[in-house]
Structure formats: C-alpha cells, structure tokens
Amino acid sequence: MSTEALIDKYFRPGRLPHIWCPGCGNGIVTGCIVKAVEQTGLTRDEVAVVSGIGCSSRASGYLDFNTVHSAHGRALPVATGVKMGNPKLNVIVVTGDGDCTAIGGNHLIHAARRNLDLTVVLFNNSIYGMTGGQYSPLTPFGSKATTAPYATIEHDFDVVELAKAAGATFVARGTTFHAQLLTDLIVKGMQHKGFSLIEAVSACPTSFGRQNKMGGPVEMILWQRDHGVMKAAWDKMTDEQRQGKFPIGVLHEDNSKVEYTVAYDYLIKKAQEGKK
Amino acid sequence: MALKIITKRCKGCGICAALCPKKVLAVNEVEKVEAVNEKECIKCGQCEQHCPDYAIFVEK
Numbered sequence: 001m002s003t004e005a006l007i008d009k010y011f012r013p014g015r016l017p018h019i020w021c022p023g024c025g026n027g028i029v030t031g032c033i034v035k036a037v038e039q040t041g042l043t044r045d046e047v048a049v050v051s052g053i054g055c056s057s058r059a060s061g062y063l064d065f066n067t068v069h070s071a072h073g074r075a076l077p078v079a080t081g082v083k084m085g086n087p088k089l090n091v092i093v094v095t096g097d098g099d100c101t102a103i104g105g106n107h108l109i110h111a112a113r114r115n116l117d118l119t120v121v122l123f124n125n126s127i128y129g130m131t132g133g134q135y136s137p138l139t140p141f142g143s144k145a146t147t148a149p150y151a152t153i154e155h156d157f158d159v160v161e162l163a164k165a166a167g168a169t170f171v172a173r174g175t176t177f178h179a180q181l182l183t184d185l186i187v188k189g190m191q192h193k194g195f196s197l198i199e200a201v202s203a204c205p206t207s208f209g210r211q212n213k214m215g216g217p218v219e220m221i222l223w224q225r226d227h228g229v230m231k232a233a234w235d236k237m238t239d240e241q242r243q244g245k246f247p248i249g250v251l252h253e254d255n256s257k258v259e260y261t262v263a264y265d266y267l268i269k270k271a272q273e274g275k276k
Numbered sequence: 277m278a279l280k281i282i283t284k285r286c287k288g289c290g291i292c293a294a295l296c297p298k299k300v301l302a303v304n305e306v307e308k309v310e311a312v313n314e315k316e317c318i319k320c321g322q323c324e325q326h327c328p329d330y331a332i333f334v335e336k
Contacts, residue, residue: 003324004280004333016285017329022307023289027328179325205289217289221326 023217025202056123073103133207170196292323
C-alpha cells in the first residue's frame with residue numbers, strides 16, 4: 001500500500017494538517033507507527049494507542065485506532081489497565097521525554113519491571129515543547145532551555161539504559177532521520193511478547209533548536225544522521241570515537257522472562273483450582 | 277507526475293528539499309514546497325519518508 005493510502009487509512013479523516021510546528025519530528029514518528037501497524041497485519045480494532053500529555057501525545061488524536069489521551073505522565077498506568085482488561089489488544093503507548101521520564105518516571109520503571117506486553121514509543125525531542133521549552137530529564141547536560149537560560153547543570157538520563165536496568169525485555173533506539181529503521185524497530189517491538197521501549201530521537205526546532213542554536217529543521221535532522229551510529233558499528237568504536245554520539249538499532253532483547261498477562265492467567269488458573 | 281504534493285499540508289520546513297539527492301524540490305516564497313526539476317526525480321522516496329506533514333508522496 002502506498003504511504004498516501006496508509007495515511008488515509010489510519011488517520012482520522014479531516015484532521016490534517018496537524019498542529020505540530022514546521023520541521024517537528026513527531027509527524028515522522030507517527031508516520032512510522034502507522035507503517036509499522038500495517039506491516040504487522042493487525043486491524044485497527046486490534047490496536048489501542050494510549051498517550052499522555054505533551055506535543056507527542058497529540059498523536060493519539062490523529063490516529064484512528066482505539067485511542068486514549070490520558071493524564072500527564074499516566075499513559076503507562078492507563079495502558080496497563082487497557083492491556084489487563086483485554087490482553088488480546090496490541091497496546092502502543094505514545095509518550096514524550098518529559099511525560100515518560102519525569103512525571104511518569106516511576107510508571108516507566110515499574111511497567112518495565114512487570115514485563116507487561118506494551119510497546120512504548122518514546123518521542124524524545126529533548127525538551128518540553130508544548131509548555132514553552134523547559135528542560136526535561138532527557139535534555140542533554142549543558143543545553144539551554146527556558147528554565148535554564150545559562151544551560152542546564154542536570155545530567156540527562158540514558159533512557160535505553162534506564163529501561164534495560166528496570167527490566168524491559170526489548171529496548172531499541174531510532175531517529176527520525178533513520179525513519180525506515182524506526183519503522184522496523186516499532187514492528188519488532190510490537191511483535192515482541194513483553195515490555196518494549198523504542199526511543200525515537202526527534203527534533204524540536206522551535207523550542208530546543210532555537211535556544212541551542214542548532215539551526216532549523218534541516219540542520220537538526222542532519223545532526224541525527226551524523227550522531228546516530230548503528231549498533232554493529234558502535235560496538236567496534238573506542239570510547240573516544242563514541243564521544244557525543246549515540247547507538248541506534250535493537251540495543252537489548254531478552255526472551256527469558258515470562259510476560260505479565262501470561263503469568264496473571266496462570267495465577268487465575270491456580271486460584272480457581274484452589275491451590276496455594 | 278511522479279510527485280504528489282499536498283500544498284495545504286505543507287509547512288515549508290524544507291526537509292524534503294534538503295534530503296533530495298537530485299535537487300528536485302525547493303521551498304518557494306510562500307513557504308510551500310514545489311517541484312522545480314521534476315524530470316530529474318529518481319523516485320528514491322526520501323522526501324516521502326521524511327516529510328513530517330504527509331504533504332509529499334512519490335507515485336510509483
């Protein structure tokens with residue numbers, strides 16, 4: 001199916017153009033999500049999209065699936081409820097860097113720990129865009145923000161390592177420049193039985209780019225091209241070469257852990273048999 | 277026409293024009309993209325893949 005037909009199929013009619021700024025990467029990531037859904041062969045009724053609050057979380061309003069636009073940072077708790085209520089649904093969580101790692105930070109680590117079968121697509125634009133450019137836990141150290149006019153002195157999370165340490169069983173990173181890779185990673189995340197997190201490095205030219213003199217949309221997407229390194233090449237690089245760059249691709253996969261709804265079904269069965 | 281541009285959706289960010297290997301596209305004075313050299317298009321799909329606004333499609 002052509003991309004144009006895909007957009008017509010999975011987007012709510014009459015909602016485009018969207019509200020995102022010129023050059024915002026969120027549109028590219030949302031496009032990758034619908035391409036991934038098409039590749040998995042799931043129908044629209046079999047997919048649920050849950051989002052929190054923020055620029056990225058507006059995506060659920062454009063997509064024509066079962067969608068919930070929930071409270072700030074609470075996309076994961078709502079998604080947990082949706083998945084537990086109907087484990088047959090394939091739940092995609094659309095969340096931003098502030099939404100997922102600041103306000104919803106604890107929800108992230110506990111959802112990862114439980115290994116519930118959710119696919120989290122984390123739109124990382126390094127800033128709180130919608131509220132006017134405040135720094136988030138993923139704003140790189142030394143960057144400027146509205147709340148850090150002389151540069152932020154807080155160190156940023158590496159969300160891939162964070163999810164890995166918290167027990168996520170599939171962790172990957174893509175960028176909006178590597179859009180084809182990002183689509184493939186979302187497909188893999190959706191097919192993975194367990195908690196999967198895909199960090200999508202995205203550009204915010206309006207709030208982040210301007211304050212940090214990174215140039216416009218073009219320069220920012222080319223920055224991703226120059227700084228994202230495929231996992232295979234990353235593994236061969238020295239620490240010096242890795243400076244300032246980040247790995248992309250599938251960064252962690254563990255199929256040994258039991259998935260939460262499977263374990264829950266087992267528990268129900270055991271309780272019904274009256275065993276302890 | 278190999279390229280389909282939905283002008284209403286275009287916000288003129290210029291990503292497609294910058295990523296086009298054949299310099300087929302350009303952003304005009306009203307900040308909308310247009311095909312200035314369409315016969316050079318090799319249908320690589322870079323513009324379609326990277327357009328954040330779903331405003332340009334390559335018809336194969």
